Amino acid sequence: MRQKIYFVSVLAFAVLLLNGNIADAGNLNAPMQSLMGKYLKDSGEKSFSAEEGKKLFFLKRMHSEKKEEISCTSCHTDDTAKGGRTPVGKPIDPLSPAVNKERFTDPEKVEKWFKRNCTGVLERECTPKEKGDFVTYMMSLK
Numbered sequence: 001m002r003q004k005i006y007f008v009s010v011l012a013f014a015v016l017l018l019n020g021n022i023a024d025a026g027n028l029n030a031p032m033q034s035l036m037g038k039y040l041k042d043s044g045e046k047s048f049s050a051e052e053g054k055k056l057f058f059l060k061r062m063h064s065e066k067k068e069e070i071s072c073t074s075c076h077t078d079d080t081a082k083g084g085r086t087p088v089g090k091p092i093d094p095l096s097p098a099v100n101k102e103r104f105t106d107p108e109k110v111e112k113w114f115k116r117n118c119t120g121v122l123e124r125e126c127t128p129k130e131k132g133d134f135v136t137y138m139m140s141l142k
Helices: 002-018 028-045 048-060 107-122 128-140
Strands: none
Touching: 028 107, 028 128, 048 128, 107 128
């Protein structure tokens, strides 16, 4: 049964890819395509939006505990081709997969960082749609 679900997710993702509904998703490896198919299924959406992913990346909000404005760019900077820094000063490799070929290649790492960063910035977990939009945006960067 698990293989059937995996196949259906990959097939649905491939159809969307062929129809141009997911920006540059062809650059994703098979495990990431499967994860994106899961996001699509779980979100109930027909496609993801790079524009919505970009909005999420640049969204600034007031953190309720820290009482300061925070966004993805707080650590990753406005330029995804450049490295950033954690709040304690630890370097972060560039987020853009066009520059950092390791980005968005390992579904377990992607899920780990979504959980950690969404909770840190949005103070909640990201929805499957937000995750799909975000990955779509990142994959559209040149």
